[in-house]
Amino acid sequence: MKWKASEMTPDVKWKDITPGCNIFEGGTSCTVETGDWRTMKPVLDADKCRQCLLCAPVCPDMSIPVKNGKRGDFNYFFCKGCGICANACPFGAITMVKDEK
Amino acid sequence: MKDIVEIRWHGRGGQGAKTASLLLADAAFNTGKYVQGFPEYGPERMGAPITAYNRISSERSTVHSNIYFPDYVVVVDETLIASVDVTAGLKEQGAIVINSNKTPAELRAKLKGYKGKVCTIDAGKISEEELGKNFPNTPMLAAIVKISGVVEEKEFIKDMEASFKHKFASKPQVIEGNMRALKRSMEEVQVG
Amino acid sequence: MGIRERLSGNEAVALAMKQINPDVMGAFPITPSTEIPQYFSAYVDNGQVDTEFIPVESEHSAMSTCIGAEAAGCRAISATSSCGLCYMTEMLYVAASDRLPITLAVSCRALSGPININNDHSDAMGVRDAGWLMLFAETNQEAYDNYLQAMRIGEAVGLPIMVCQDGFITSHAIENIELVEDEKVKAFVGEYKPQHYLLNKDEPMAVGAYATPVYYMEAKRQQAQAMMDAKDVIKKVGAEFGQMTGRTYGMIEKYEMDDAEEAIVIIGSSAGTAKEAVNELRAQGKKVGLVKVRAFRPFPAEEICEALKNVKSFAVMDKDDSFNGHCGPMYAEVTASLYAAGVSAPRGISYIYGLGGRDVRVESIQRVFGELGEIAKTGVTGETYRYLDVRE
Numbered sequence: 001m002k003w004k005a006s007e008m009t010p011d012v013k014w015k016d017i018t019p020g021c022n023i024f025e026g027g028t029s030c031t032v033e034t035g036d037w038r039t040m041k042p043v044l045d046a047d048k049c050r051q052c053l054l055c056a057p058v059c060p061d062m063s064i065p066v067k068n069g070k071r072g073d074f075n076y077f078f079c080k081g082c083g084i085c086a087n088a089c090p091f092g093a094i095t096m097v098k099d100e101k
Numbered sequence: 102m103k104d105i106v107e108i109r110w111h112g113r114g115g116q117g118a119k120t121a122s123l124l125l126a127d128a129a130f131n132t133g134k135y136v137q138g139f140p141e142y143g144p145e146r147m148g149a150p151i152t153a154y155n156r157i158s159s160e161r162s163t164v165h166s167n168i169y170f171p172d173y174v175v176v177v178d179e180t181l182i183a184s185v186d187v188t189a190g191l192k193e194q195g196a197i198v199i200n201s202n203k204t205p206a207e208l209r210a211k212l213k214g215y216k217g218k219v220c221t222i223d224a225g226k227i228s229e230e231e232l233g234k235n236f237p238n239t240p241m242l243a244a245i246v247k248i249s250g251v252v253e254e255k256e257f258i259k260d261m262e263a264s265f266k267h268k269f270a271s272k273p274q275v276i277e278g279n280m281r282a283l284k285r286s287m288e289e290v291q292v293g
Numbered sequence: 294m295g296i297r298e299r300l301s302g303n304e305a306v307a308l309a310m311k312q313i314n315p316d317v318m319g320a321f322p323i324t325p326s327t328e329i330p331q332y333f334s335a336y337v338d339n340g341q342v343d344t345e346f347i348p349v350e351s352e353h354s355a356m357s358t359c360i361g362a363e364a365a366g367c368r369a370i371s372a373t374s375s376c377g378l379c380y381m382t383e384m385l386y387v388a389a390s391d392r393l394p395i396t397l398a399v400s401c402r403a404l405s406g407p408i409n410i411n412n413d414h415s416d417a418m419g420v421r422d423a424g425w426l427m428l429f430a431e432t433n434q435e436a437y438d439n440y441l442q443a444m445r446i447g448e449a450v451g452l453p454i455m456v457c458q459d460g461f462i463t464s465h466a467i468e469n470i471e472l473v474e475d476e477k478v479k480a481f482v483g484e485y486k487p488q489h490y491l492l493n494k495d496e497p498m499a500v501g502a503y504a505t506p507v508y509y510m511e512a513k514r515q516q517a518q519a520m521m522d523a524k525d526v527i528k529k530v531g532a533e534f535g536q537m538t539g540r541t542y543g544m545i546e547k548y549e550m551d552d553a554e555e556a557i558v559i560i561g562s563s564a565g566t567a568k569e570a571v572n573e574l575r576a577q578g579k580k581v582g583l584v585k586v587r588a589f590r591p592f593p594a595e596e597i598c599e600a601l602k603n604v605k606s607f608a609v610m611d612k613d614d615s616f617n618g619h620c621g622p623m624y625a626e627v628t629a630s631l632y633a634a635g636v637s638a639p640r641g642i643s644y645i646y647g648l649g650g651r652d653v654r655v656e657s658i659q660r661v662f663g664e665l666g667e668i669a670k671t672g673v674t675g676e677t678y679r680y681l682d683v684r685e
Contacts, residue, residue, distance in 0.1 A: 010507045014514035019392040019451050021504050021512050024489065026497035126467045130299040139466030142325075142410060142650075161469065163431075163565035165462050166654045 006031060034061060038081035041099040042074055048093035055085040055094065105158040106251045107168045111187050112177035115147040121177065121238040122153035125245065128252050129157045131260045141167055150185055157251050173249050176200060177224075177241055182208070188215040198244050198290070200224040200237050205293020220248050222290040231282040232275070239279050240286035247287040258283065295471035295538060302433040302463035305470055306372070306398045306456070307332035309440040311342055312478040315396075316367035316485075319347045319358025321377065324410050325460035326400035329372035352377040356384035356395075363393040364500045366490025368444065370395065374460055375402035378416040382423065385453070389424025390516060391500055394447035397425070398440065399457040400464040401561070403649040411650020412460040414561065415613040417589075418622050424516060426454040426523055427590040431564045433458075433468045435587075438540055441473065442530045444482055449526045450519045455590075459562040461650070473538060481537060520591045527588050544593035546585040549575060550600050553582030555665035558597065558627055559610040560586045563646070563653040567610075570658035581662050586623070594630035601631065605669035606640045608661050610681075612647045619678050621645050640674045646681035657682050 003018060005028035018024070049071070056064040056071055063079035065072045086094040108125070112118025119140040126138030137156040143149060154168045172195040176187050179201040188197060196218035199208055205219040212219060222244040224237035232239075239261075246257050261283055262276070269275040300308065307329050310318070318337075320330035330346075337346040345362075349355050352373050359369035373381060378399060388395050401417050403409040417427065426447060430436035436458040447454035458464055473481070489498055504512055528543055535541025546564075549571050550556060559567050564585040574581045584600045586593060601607055609628075611621025620628075624643035631637070644661060647653045661681065668674055 008508065012508070012511060014511040014518075017508065017511045017515055019515065019519075020390060020500065021502040021508060022391075022489065023499040023502060024496060026499075028499070123467055126299060130469065135469050136299055137466055137468050139462070142461055142465070163568045164655060165431075165459075165466075165562040165565045166657075167652045169654070 033077055034080050035077045038076075038079060038099050040081040040083060040096045041076065041079065042081070042083065042086050042094045043097055044073055045093045045095065048091050050091055050093075052090065054088050054090065058084050058088045060084065104160075105156060105162060106173070106249060107171045108155040108157070108173045108175065108245065108249065108251070109168050109171040109191075110153040110155075110175045110177065111181050111185055112151055112153070113147075113181070114149045114151050116177050117236070117238045118151055118175075118177045119153045121175070121242050122155050124238065124242050125155050125251075126157070127264065128242070128246065128257055128260055129155075132252050132256050134159060134252075135161045137162065150181055171195065173198065173245060175241055175245050177237055179203075182211050186213070188212050191215060191217065193217040196220055196248050196292075198222065198241070198248055200241055202226060205291055209293065218248070218292055220244065220290055220292050222286055224286065227282050227285050227289070231278045231285065233278075239282045243283040243286035244290040247290055248292070254287065295473050298470050298472050299467050300433060300437075300470050301328070301465055301467050302430070302436045302458045303328035303400060303465065304332060305433045305437040306440050306458070307336070308472070309437050309478075310370060310398075311336045312473070312475050313368075313441070313444065313482050314342045314479075315344055315370045317345045317347065317358065317362035317369045318371060319349055319355040319362070319369065320371050321349050321352050321355045321373070323352070323374050323377035325402055325412075325464045326372045326374040326377070326398065328464070329398055329400070352380040353384055356381040356388060356397075359395045359397075360384060360388050360391065360393055363388070363395050364391065364490065365492045366485075366487050368396075368485045369393075370397070372398040372400070374400045375404055375410075375416045378420060379404065382420055385420055385423040385425060387501070388453045390512070392451040392516070392519065393453060394444065394451060395453040396440070396443045396447060397453065397455045399455050400460040401457050402460040407649075409649040410460075412462050412562075413612045413648045413650070414457075415648075417455065417457045418611075418613045420455075421590060421622065424452065424520070425590060426450075426452050426520070426527075426588070428454065428456050428588055429560045429586065430456070430458040430463065431562055431585060433463050433466070434470045434540070436463060437470060437472070438534065438538070438542065439587075441478060441482060442534050442542065444485070445530045446523060446526050448485060448487075449530075450523045452516075452519050452523060457561070462562040471538070471540075477537060481534070524588075524591050524593075527591075542587060543596070544586075544588045544591075545596045545600065546587060547582070547600050548585065549582035550584065551582075552580055553603075554580040554605045555662055555669055556582045556584060556601060556604045556607045557610055557658065557661060557665075558584045558586060558601070558607060558623065560589065560623065561612065563610070563612070563658075566653055566655055567658045570655045570662065573655065574659065574662055579662070579666070581665075589623070592626050592630070594626070594633070597627055598630050598634040598636050601627075601639055602634075602636045604639045606642075606665040606674075608642045608644050608665055610644050610646055610661070612645075614645045614648070619643075640668050640672070642668070642674060642677045642679060644679050644681045651682060653682075
């Protein structure tokens with residue numbers, strides 16, 4: 001029986017899948033790299049940023065880390081490049097650019 | 102099922118014919134019988150004609166249908182005689198017991214040539230006099246026990262007293278009234 | 294020896310619930326099952342059980358409540374009928390696929406329309422493919438006994454279970470019944486100790502996953518296995534119950550089948566009426582018998598084939614219609630079982646009967662046996678899709 005999200009791989013057999021596809025650990029979305037869904041990526045201009053923090057709450061994922069009342073640079077592991085933060089920024093501090101991988 | 106006794110009750114929604122059939126099942130159960138007591142549900146409205154049934158036997162009956170050829174019929178509301186074929190399928194060696202202040206002879210004329218016993222009991226009057234209200238159930242129950250002999254009379258009275266004592270623990274006057282109604286009914290039921 | 298009582302089928306089920314003392318009941322009233330939560334809520338109010346009774350605004354919510362409670366690690370129960378069961382349907386599938394052994398009492402009733410409150414099996418049969426285990430009762434005694442066995446079965450395989458009885462015919466009828474003593478019930482049913490549950494602080498878990506096509510079919514295959522595995526559990530629990538009470542249960546009950554040449558397959562309260570018909574015909578020297586299906590899910594395919602393989606003709610009695618234009622749902626499963634087992638000699642017909650409370654009489658069943666006698670004699674099956682006791 002596979003109990004962890006990381007063990008639920010496409011080759012799991014029916015006898016090994018958990019009853020009801022239940023997963024026996026918490027916070028499993030931390031392991032899912034949604035960043036590779038991205039075609040455009042936000043870039044922060046630290047000089048223009050006034051730390052108003054209007055961007056952080058509108059992020060649909062967890063790509064704008066906030067620590068001690070200040071936002072840091074983007075966490076590109078999760079950022080899907082939706083651009084909502086760039087739209088929310090009143091100071092033009094976030095620019096969407098083509099993501100070159 | 103050699104010894105099975107089948108009874109059909111006719112009443113109106115809200116008058117307690119179903120309850121009476123369940124009380125009879127209780128009384129028979131308490132004397133060691135196998136019982137069935139069940140209603141036939143139609144539109145559940147006050148005043149609508151309703152039918153209830155009893156099967157009472159010393160071996161379990163597995164049949165779960167309604168009763169079409171009853172040994173006895175009990176009519177809780179006399180006015181039903183005009184609209185419901187109360188003697189349908191009733192065995193001639195059986196009897197019909199009707200809640201009425203009329204005599205059996207007067208009612209027989211309305212019963213489409215039924216040749217078996219016709220019995221009447223003024224359950225409404227007994228109930229008014231002994232309980233102060235029109236609760237015809239108790240006297241009707243006593244009358245059918247008397248006529249059918251489906252439960253031994255003394256055991257029936259003993260059992261009913263115990264059940265009234267349980268049910269009306271806080272109202273002893275109601276217990277006495279019910280017991281008087283029961284006994285009067287057994288004496289006053291007319292057989293014709 | 295048990296306790297001699299007389300109770301209606303609804304009372305008997307409510308009493309079984311009281312003896313088991315489950316953790317949560319989520320319920321919404323509907324005729325003819327209303328009395329079950331009604332009686333049970335009185336037990337809750339009187340402090341006779343510790344159950345959390347959750348009155349909800351619909352059957353959909355009643356089943357959702359049960360799903361949440363059962364996933365949390367509780368024993369959850371509900372009761373319903375007819376359109377109430379239909380309204381639960383979406384959540385019935387969730388309960389089964391989340392592998393939550395909820396227990397649902399069903400007092401079976403017809404579906405609209407025309408609007409009708411009386412008994413048939415359209416409600417339960419309508420959800421027969423929802424993934425629930427399903428037991429049916431002939432009598433109040435069986436409704437009670439099945440309820441006492443239900444949790445043992447459901448919890449062993451991780452599937453929810455429906456305990457069905459016939460609305461009004463047994464639910465509202467008083468019959469003699471032998472009850473099991475409280476302490477024996479407690480010992481038999483036991484405590485519910487789920488391996489995994491949401492309220493376990495030492496094991497975080499997620500219930501109700503989304504499965505992409507890569508995983509969905511594996512999940513379903515495993516669910517199908519649980520249903521197959523349930524057969525042995527039903528027999529084992531039924532045998533153990535028999536040791537305690539003298540009333541042993543299996544997948545089916547065979548009545549006068551040993552040398553039967555004509556047989557009917559039937560479910561629920563009418564099986565009792567049919568037994569009387571069999572008795573009367575046997576007294577006339579006719580070789581007739583019946584098979585009563587107790588467990589409809591999982592379907593007793595092998596048992597039915599074994600019972601029917603030597604008869605000349607049989608009728609499968611369905612108290613509901615599939616409206617597929619050719620047969621009732623149980624007929625389809627019985628004949629599929631025979632075909633798969635290579636049994637082709639018996640000639641079978643499908644009878645739709647007892648819809649919306651149409652009374653099923655001893656004479657009704659005798660007419661069916663009359664038809665079966667003709668088929669056995671002439672070898673001509675004729676129309677296989679028939680309605681019983683309908684005015685022509």
